[in-house]
Amino acid sequence: MHKIIVCLKRVVDYNxxxxxxxxxxxxxxxxxxxxxNPFDEIALEEALRIRERGGATEIIAVSIGPEDCQQQLRTALAMGADRAILVQTTAELEPLGAARTVLKIVEREQPELVLMGKQAIDDDCSQTGQMLAALWGRPQATFASKVEIREQAARVTREVDAGLEVIEVDLPAVITTDLRLNEPRYVKLPDIMKAKKKPIETLALESLGADTSPRLRTLKHEAPTPRGKGILVKDVAALMAALRDRGLSA
Amino acid sequence: MSRILVIAEHDGRHLQQSTARCLNCARQIDAAGADVVVFAAADSPVPAEAAQLAGVKRVLLVAQTTGGSLAAVLAPQIVALAAGYDCILAPSTTFGRDLMPRVAALLGAGQVSDIMAVVGPRSFKRPIYAGNAIITVEVPEGQAVIGTVRSASFKPVESGAGAPVETISVSAEIPAHTRFIELQSGSSDRPDLQSARLVLSGGRGLGSAENFNKLFALADRMGAAVGASRAAVDAGFVPNEMQVGQTGKIIAPDFYLAFGISGAIQHITGIKDAGTIVAINKDAEAPIFEVADIGLVGDLFATIEEIRKQLG
Structure with missing residues (x-):
């Protein structure tokens, strides 16, 4: 039976x-x-549903970050993950460093499936899942909106620019999840109580021996250029006139 | 001088416009331009199309025996070519976003996602937090630049040049663990959402799939592409490939007319680079009005009807 690792990133709330x-x-x-990260929450929900359908026996939630990540891992345990691993560090890892770190956990745990969101809503990189799959030498199915787990393979529907692409990947594999895959469950109070008894293993990042040195240098942050102030028009005639002024020829 | 390789995006028959936009970015890194690699069938018309784009030094065709554009299949072939280049770029579409991190990881390199501006040959601007902040990142000397290019930030290069096409073979182990099954695509005669000059877009306010037909009819009359908000896609009014926003398509048409779209920040991210944004919504407090250049508070359907009438 299958073991699933779900990777969760602690991010600033999307609201x-x-x-x-x-x-x-x-x-x-x-x-x-x-x-x-909301996309990671969808990944966790999918793991839970796979288990509920009999496709998995154990779900391990993994996060990399400061001690405070325990809050998010507790939420994951309350949602239904069996145990959690926190790779503790105060450093902000780039996707390659994160992928190399998760690979160490993957090598130890030998899961059949690794699920994570298609991107984190803080750095918006959309890289870690693909990088993990590359380093692991295994398939990737990104931007998943439907996942069917079979004995030794998964059939995944992916949201791509041209529509929906269906691919089949042998297990073990990495799947990254898109918004329409599912709607994550709400955590109930008894589950929060139960989650307190579930284990969170903490590992120091350095103890894993992964190369997490940064590859890029961030030189500066700036606010985006705001768009100019707009005008309100009172009817369609005025709207069409304003559009023609700006060069619309329809 | 940078030796740049651009990965062509195509559907087997045509080159996607995202490739021409990616080339514009490449030319800003090095005015001499870039090589373009096409992974396609040996008799594909795509290399000839790519050869016409300005800024292409040469087109490399690597003949493929299987269809599709699986990252697991393409990445090792790109890695086999990588030694000859300082910089490898692909469009930041679902194609490039799936593929390039796999390439970068195999090369042990970092990746610059969603390049929106070229600051220098090794430094770039990119958006984070759904575009609420912009960072400038630098790729240190001695490391290849691996990047995806945000299509909305670069205009396509012109066509009409004639670069040579060379068929090459690469030595790479192609894994069999990933198989393309099918592509489900709603075929449409309307202009492509990602390259159209004029886009009409509908939100939850349209209320139903049937009501979207009114927007389709207006779009056909105006020669426009049609997009949608996440709410409209989630509600099942229209298919996912029409979604505009952070998790859908990021577009930069000359005109974007939003009908009944409230304007969540994730949606705004997808249209920020549009020339003129028009908001039509009955709720005068909708956040879309904060970014709109032209706003009209009113009933959607009456407005759609009135625009049709005025177009004659």
Missing amino acids: VRIRVKPDGSGVITEGLKMSI
Whole structure:
């Protein structure tokens, strides 16, 4: 039976609008509400559903980050993950470093499936899943909107620009999840209580021996250029006139 | 001088416009341009099309025996070519976003996702937090630049040049663990959403799939492409390939007319680079009005009807 690893990133909650620090050295994250990256939450929900259908026996939630990531791992345990691993570090890893770190966990745990969101909503890189699959020498099925697990393969429907692409991947494999795959469950109070008894294993990043040195240098942060202030028109005639003024020839 | 390789995106018959936009980015890195590699059938018309784009030094055709554009199949072939280049770029479409991290990891390199501006040959601007912040990142000397190019930020290069096409073979082990099954695509005669000058887009406010037909009819009259908000796709009004926004398509038409779209930040991310944004919504408080160049508060269907009438 299958073992599933779900990777969860702690990010600024998606409802929070971030601001850039005045000196351009970063974005202000102090005191903001933090959550599980929403795409990763969908990955966890999918793992739970696979288990409920009999396609998995154990779900392990894995996060990389500071001690506070335990909050998000507790939520994952309350949702239904069996155990959790926190790879603790205060460093902010790039996707390659994160993939190399997860690979160490993968080598230890030998899962049949690794699930994670298609991107994190903080750095918006959309790289870690693909990088893990490459380093592991295994298939990737990115942007999944439907996942069917079979004995030794998974059939995955992917949301691509041209429509929906269906591919089949041998297991073990990495699947990254898109928004329409499922709607994550709400955590109930008894589950939160039960989750307190589930184990979170903490490993120091350095103890894994993965090369997580940064490959890129971030020189500065800036706020996006705002668009100019618009006008309100009172009817369609005025709208069409304004559009023609701007060169629309329809 | 940078030696740049651009990975062509195509559907087997045609080159996607994203490739011409990617070439524009390549030319800003090095005015001399780039090689373009096409992974396609030996008799594909795509290499000839790519050869016409300005800024192409030469087109490399690597003949494929299987269809599709699986990252697991393409990545080792790109890695086999990588030694000859300082910089490898692909469009930041679902094609490039799937493929390039696999390439970067095999090369042990970092990747710059969603390049929106070229600051220098090794430094680039890219959006984070759904475009609420822009960072400038630098790829240190001695490391290959691996990047995906945000199509909406670069205009396509012109066509009409004539670069040579060379058929080459690469030595790479192609895995059999990933198999393409099928592509389900709603065929449409309308202009392509990602390259259209004019886009009409509908949101939850349209209320049903039937009501979207009114928008389709208007789009056909105006020669426009049609997009949708995530809410409209989630509600099942239209298929996923029409979604515009952070997790859908990021577009930059000259005109974007949003009908009944409230304007969540994730949607705005997908249209920020549009020339003129028009918001039509009955709710005057909808956040879409904050970014719109022209706003009209009113009933959607009456507005659609009135626009049709005025077009004659």
